[in-house]
Amino acid sequence: MGNFWDAVTAYPTAVFTVLLLVVLGYWLLALLGLVDFDSLGGDLELEVRGDIDGVDLGTVAGYVVAMGLNGVPFSIVVSLLVLVAWTISSFVGQWLMPLIPTWPLQLLVGTGVLILSTAVSILITARLIRPMRGLFVTHQAQANASLVGRTCRVMSLSVNERHGHAVVAQRGANLNIRVRADTPNALTKGSTAYILEYDEGTGRYLIRSED
Incomplete structure (x- = not known):
């Protein structure tokens, strides 16, 4: 010892x-x-x-x-x-x-x-x-504002000021988001659009047709 x-x-x-x-x-x-x-x-x-x-x-x-x-x-x-x-x-x-x-x-x-x-x-x-x-392992939720500037693919038949759904490509599972757009527009299911901003009040993203 x-x-x-x-x-x-x-x-x-x-x-x-x-x-x-x-x-x-x-x-x-x-x-x-x-x-x-x-x-x-x-x-x-x-x-x-x-x-x-x-x-x-x-x-x-x-x-x-x-x-x-x-x-x-x-x-x-x-x-x-x-x-x-x-x-x-x-x-x-x-x-x-x-x-x-x-x-x-x-x-x-x-x-x-x-x-x-x-x-x-x-x-x-x-x-x-x-x-x-x-x-x-910690899983951090992606901030809503971080999607601004990215592209998404419209999943709903149409998008207007109050209705619309889209998907953002992610590693692993894609991210489904609620979207809106000014009318009239040419957004239909399968269209590619830019994400312009996020509205905290409605929880929706403003998008615009890529074309």
Whole structure:
């Protein structure tokens, strides 16, 4: 037991021990309701713009996706990374570090263990979170105004100021919408039309013939 405590409080495992204590503190505060549990959708589209303290967020997001660490809440990713790295480093520190004779050599080997533990923890965490992604998929309803400017296909026999139905092509299932148009017009079933605006009051889209 003494070797274990010496390992987790000595370099390099001490670095992960501090991070692990921070993670445990976060989850304790989360259980008490003092912090929010952040949630990222499984189908993560990281199109981050901007720059914080010289860090390109888009580049960081690209690395996160490339390493397979997306699709679950960031707090879970960090927690698993720290826990796995701490576990690897503590075992290596317990069995390998006592065999290193001199302090400078221990520092050199310890730095290597720190880097290796981090790299291996990324690989293991990526595999651990893979089956979790389905639990955190969020489906965001498409905003009505986002359809403005797109084309639709008329499904009703005619369209006037008070009646009309159309469909907007989507990936997967098409989106059925209620539409209206100024009369007279040449809109009939199968016609293609532009969506000009959305009326919040009536819940209908104003369309105009593509011709």
